[in-house]
Every structure is written in structure tokens, then in C-alpha cells.
Amino acid sequence: MPSDPRPSASTAGMSLLEVMVAFALLSLVLVVVLNASSTLNLLQAKSIQKYEATAFARATLDEYIATYPSMHKTGSYKDSWEWTISEGLHVQERLTVPTQHFDLIEIEVSIRKFGNLGAREGTISTVIARRK
Secondary structure (H helix, E strand, O other): OOOOOOOOHHHOOOOHHHHHHHHHHHHHHHHHHHHHHHHHHHHHHHHHHHHHHHHHHHHHHHHHHHHOOOOOOEEEEOOOEEEEEEEEEOOOOOOOOOOOOEEEEEEEEEEEEEEOOEEEEEEEEEEEEEEO
């Protein structure tokens, strides 16, 4: 007698319930991956903006020190950056002998950038010796 052309229950393939469970698990994995990807993109954009702000502040500070006293203490650049420079005498707590020829000046640059992630602010400072 010829064999039965209908497949048996063990070789019939996947049931509808198994396909739906697999689809649900795949969807869950894709949502988690998409969420992680968007979070990483946002963190990357913030890191790049922080790097740019630090680089801009350092460049402004270097330019101010190199061109003292001709550079303005406030300004803006391309309508997205603003800076303010302040300076004052540095507390000489670590010096054992006060110098008679130089003043230690602390220079601080405060920057602000307006962008698509909102306003960012930062401050960078250094201490220099300026001839009396």
C-alpha cells in the first residue's frame, strides 16, 4: 500500500502560535536595539558638542594670552558662541617666596553655545605669570 501523502504532525512545520511568539521576540529585540542606538547617537552628539566647546574655550584663552591687552573680554562668534573673559590675582598659597617681578594672574574663560541640543555653558581657566 502506498504511503500517506499527508505529512505527519511532527513534520508539519510551525504552528501559528510559534510564528507569533517568534515575531514578538524579534520585535522586542529590535525595539531594544533601536532604543540603544538612538541613546548612543544622542550621547555622541553631546560629546562632540562638549569637545567643540572645550576646544573653542582653549583657543579663546590662548588667543587672549597671546594678544593681551588688545583682545576684548567679551564677544561672540558666528551667532552661536559667546565668551566672557575675567581675570584676577591668583592666591599664592603654594609659593614659599613671593615673587617681586611677576604677578600670578588667574584667567577664566566662560563660554556659551547655542545649538540644536540647547544652550551649553562651560568654563576653563589657567594661571599665568605676568610681569609687574
